[in-house]
Amino acid sequence: MYVELHARSAFSFLEGAVLPEELATRSAELNMPATALADRDGVYGAPRFHLAAQKAGIRAHVGAEVTSADGARLTLLVASRAGYQNLCRLITRMKLRAPKGEGAATEADFAEHAAGLICLTGGDEGSLAASLAEGGRDSGAPRQCLERLCRIFGRENVYVELQRHFDCREEARNQAAIELAHSLGLPLVATNGVCCATAPQREILDVFTCLRNHCRLETAGRLLARNSERVLKSPAEMARLFADLPEAIANTAEISSRLEFTLNDLGYEFPRYPTPPGVTQMQFLRQRTEEGMLGRYGPHHPRALRQVEHELKLIEKLDLAGYFLIVWDIIRYCRAQNILVQGRGSAANSAVCYSLGITAVDPVGMELLFERFLSEERGEWPDIDLDLPSGDQRERVIQYVYEHYSQGANGQKKAGAAMTANVITYRGRSAAREVGKVLGFEAETLDRLSSLVSAWEYRDEKDTLERQFRDAGCDLAQLRIRKFFELCLAVQDLPRHLGQHSGGMVICQGQLDSVVPLEPATMPGRVVVQWDKEDCADMGIIKVDLLGLGMMAALEDSIVLIRDGYGKDVDLAHLPPDDPAVYATLQKADTVGMFQIESRAQMSCLPRLRPERFYDLVVEVAIIRPGPIVGKMVHPYLKRRQGREPVTYPHPSLEPVLKRTLGVPLFQEQLLRLAMIAAGFTGGEAEELRRAMGFKRSQARMEEIEKKLRRGMAERGITGRAADEIAQSITSFALYGFPESHAASFALLAYASAYLKCHYLAAFTAALLNNQPMGFYSPATIVKDAQRHGLRVKPIDIARSGWRCILERTGDEIAVRLGLCYVKGLREEAAQAMVAERARRPFASIDDLAERVSVLRKDELVTLAEVGALNWVGEGSALPSRLHGNREREALPYHRRDALWQVERAARHEGPLLGSPVSVLRTNYTTLPSLLAGEGPGAGGRAEPSSPLAAMTPEERLVADFHGTGLTTGPHPMAYRRRELRALGIRAANELESIPAGRRVRVAGGVIARQRPGTAKGFVFLSLEDETGIANAIITPGVFEQNRVTVVQEQFLLVEGRLEKQDGVISVRAERVLPLDVTRATTRSHDFH
């Protein structure tokens, strides 16, 4: 019997070419009872290997190749839980004291963590090979090396490792090792130093070798593998190879029998929440829940009471009180720090979470399914995700958790919390780029190839990788190109490196570094575990997701801006429900900037759905998802809502479940309930069903489930068409639908954003602009939309603007002043220095600005001048108030070109002779105030004359605005051309409403969104913006094929076609698409999603 004890997976990052799952499957195919995975300096692949091995029916041994201080590696295999903990601590120690990706263990480290580990001397990178190479077989070094290992790990735990890859030099080393082993009385063990599961994977290994060494295949020479022998070999093959040393084969089985540890015995424990003396965690949780319930439901709410009691019992049974208390503690911290926080996901199905303030949706009122969140049968931790404002606020919460759970009992630092990892894998573009580089393709070829890799969500049949290669001028008949193509496919999904998950945190009662090795993250002060969040979940490690949401940050900013600008305090938790203005806006689909309901698809659904209450918004959020669309639920629901179709149910017993959604299942919970009611599934079984239809659904499993469903339904008398209908909706839908609770949480945010936009447009717009990038539309579109709603958006002005956008009140009018953050290339530190200096004293001139804020670079000054931010320098108190305002400003003799003229001189460095004092040389000009007062040049004071340059034309201003800030506060580019457009018979967006459906029309505008959704069969949807609003165009696949380049690349388009109107949704079905030359300004559109 042979057991492979030294195998590397692709989790050795560029040193292995096989996924752990493949390794496990192949081991089972070769009839190996067990295999040890020993990746380089980590146990990254261990969970996946463990699960795959369980599935394949073999044992998964845990190990690692640990780098020692001399650069050689020791193969350490885990014999017991103590050994595993030692290995994790050893790796953590060496990783945390070195920069990311480096680290080596000293002899003392090995000695300290040797217990429970078995040491193999390694292959050609092992310490024995290194000492043989160093001193030769006759020197004392190899013997000393083995004696040292015996001292560290104990003689009974050291095995001399032999590998045979048909290499004469390796064989010479083996013979030396055998002699040494015999003389020291150490046992031999055979391994194959596996890096691949099959021989063809050697090509991937060679590519990885080149990537690791930053060279090409042509120049890598002897760095590449000598042959393809590092594959997983069968026991028979290994026995043949080591026919002369049968004990080396026999010892593999002996070692395997000593390796008792598996990841089932991880020893993870969630931290206990510190409760007052004499109070158990459960009692404490019950108290907190009851307090919260009183606030949420009031004293008399029997249904809520029953639900909470039911949940608490289950929580107690599953011993999860600590987990809920810790999440509650994080929420409490956020509240104390005024940080907006809201639980999302299935936690919103729990009345306990609602009572504790973790979520904001009432699961009792909405009759949400608790089993979707927590069930006894599932045997896994519940998943609580917290949405936080993106940016600094979220970082503060992360640091709180990190600090709070890293304090030991006596104030000592312990590794109690860390971020989960994010395994970065090779995907289309990165694979093509890296493989191509190694094969020696030129950078331009690779750029072209990666740019051709389609980013559309929808791909037609011709849009294959093969076609992309051909388009890039690559002929697949050539060997090198064919290899390129094959390798691009082969490396897909192999791990590339370890990143940090954006918000997943794991917390542990004891030392986290005994459960999984920790590593430093790229971000200073952050520590990540070696497993990604899925692996953590699979290993039963509880995690809390602290997710950053741009809209949360925008809402938080809005509250502050409303308080400062409007003088009102808004509490998001107590917004007026069912505000008529909000629903009127939603029904018109006037939703630019609103959370989750601003996309083109949402906008076309809103006028049909016509939301009238909060629950309609929940439906709206959930209905535009691939699940309902693919499952063909959207149209039946909308028709029933509009009364065009009767509300029916597949079976009368399902009426209670489907009544709220008019007989059409829209939420995950409904499907689970369908399975429970119609087929008699238990809560846990229903949840199992959802997971079975997860991302990697297998046909066999699906069929099995369907059979079970049908059997259950038949037992309850549901057969025929009704059974078909139910089975069809469950199988086609479950994966891509939202849970109702999640939709409700998002709907709350959607409602809040809609409310703020309707009632506090200035604050909401400023907050949106301050938290870009987020949402569906670019800042330019957000500004234009706000302007169309009557908001005044003032341009950037260094006399007034701060770094972020602010509100300015003039009488009753509240306007938004754009912030300096919109000036492209302007550094925040320079802007802040300018703002601080301005607070001391206003700038008298551009020279004054350049002198006092010396940190400003010339290019920054130039951009500021170009976008008009310096037009007001020197206005001080001298400028007459009549000149305030955008329109008048352009009429001033002092314009952007004047500023550019001045900047060019102010930013020019004089030589040492003329360097100081600058002002002396620049005083022979008049000041602006004196100029305005009609005084001639030389009237004294500091310089700010007009220039000999002509003022910018509107087109030039537009170009400068978009170039310098990406948006304009002036008229929309289309407004300048309206007369010409009218002459061409082009209608403005707001005119379409009054034109009867079916007419041929021409519309035109700047493209703000292009979409080709996967569910739309190749149709392309365009949103065209002009000064009056947004027009929608539908491009059929045929028209798209004929005008592909125009549709994809042009900034402004003219679309001619028939006007379609359906339930208030207006669009033009394009028959012709033409490019339109409107401006040279570079506008942006949101494409492909």
Added chain:
Amino acid sequence: MYACIYIPDFPLQALARHDPALRSRPAAVVEGTPPLCTVIVANAPARALGVAPGMARMEVTPLPSIEIRHRSSAEESSAHAALLDLGFSISPRVEDTARDTVVLDLAGLEPLFGAPRQIAQLLTGRTRELGCEGQVVVATNPDAAVHAARGFAGITVIAAGEESARLGGLPIHVLAPTPEILETLDRWGVRTFQALAALPTVALAERLGQEGVHLQKLARGHTRRTLVPVEAAPRFEEVQELEYPVTLLEPLAFILGGLLNQLCARLKARALATQELHLKLELEAGIEVEPEVEIGNSKLATRPDRESLQSPQCRTLQLPVPTQDSQLLLKLWLLNLKSEPPRAPISKVTLAAEPVKPRVAQGGLFLPLAPDPEKLEVTLARITGVIGKEKLGSPELVDTHRPGAFRMKRFAPGVGRHKTDGRRSTIRRPPSVIQREPQPTTALRVFRPPLPATVETRAGHPVRVFAFGVRGDVVAAAGPWRTSGDWWRDDSWSRDEWDVELFKGHGQPTRLYRIFCDLATGDWFIRGTYD
């Protein structure tokens, strides 16, 4: 007065000299490494189809009937030389302003060629004879002439004092300012000569420095500068037209010897030597286009000048060192012609030499004598003629696992032999690679090429070997040592090697061999024998 000739779209026009069809059809010139080429010039019909500089070749290719040509440095050089020749045909003072621009000093030429406009017309006509369409300007100063030529089509004559007014409408990029200044001027809205000329000079100097002031002077057409004339390059070319076509090498050697003597005498008279010679043989019939060949260091090539020369045969001879030795050159040419004889009778011989400074070498008193480079060159050329160029040179080991791999590098005795490469490799070698090479205890005498063999095997192990001159039973074998690689190339390999001890018969000593099996074909070979 000064005249400027400017050839717009020069890369395209240089190609159109030999392919006039490029003028009338939509045509574009591309640059870059295929398949990633971008358009650098397009003619008017192509521009009308939407072709613009900067477009990728792939964007242009689908357009109907478009001719796409790759930029040709050689053809541009010859067009440039022709342009200079044109200048010298009119004026002795010609400035080589740019590849596409020349300026002529017209002082004193009026009595010979007439008024400025007539000269301009003459220049235009001669430019057309060269196969190019030029823009010709006569002005009072060279810069004004150059700028006007780059801005105005056809013929322009600018009278004294009219420069500023005539140049005013030209776009600012004609001045070719630095990208930074061009950007600044564009931001200022200064886009014509007139706008730049109108700016206050002192204020401009404060902002753009002296460069700005200079550009302004240029824009006003007020610069005064001295022309920088080039000397007419001395041409070392000898031509002989033959009364009767030559078909044998001997009379051709006689003719070539005479031409070479003349050439070398002329070179010596100017204290020059040559390192490159071009031989043009006009043939009586047929088109001769041959691939480039290389023999040792002498580059013997046929230049595929397909359009221009009605297919005469052109060859180039490059030497490692400059020489004036006509005998040496004759030998090299004869070796060249012998290895690749012309395929038709020769009616005209043109021999041109590229002049360079002669070699100056000081031999060391105590240094060993190195082979004379000239003699070595002849010897190498002779050997190459016999064995082929790929078989001549110094062997060099290649960094690969492929057994016995080496490549031939240029044979250069004494060059870099004791020098170490100062660059350090950044590639990290694993211990197995960097470990000390084992000292060989025995030497392997390699058969090149390996000896094909028949090998009997038992359980995968060789037991008997038969080959030419080698036969015996295997008494001991070690292996297999398996290597494979270069899987991304057409010449990938995969082989098992064995060290075998052969028993050849009683009374004969056993011998050690290295044998191998090509795993792709299953064929066995003897790679070598151990000493």
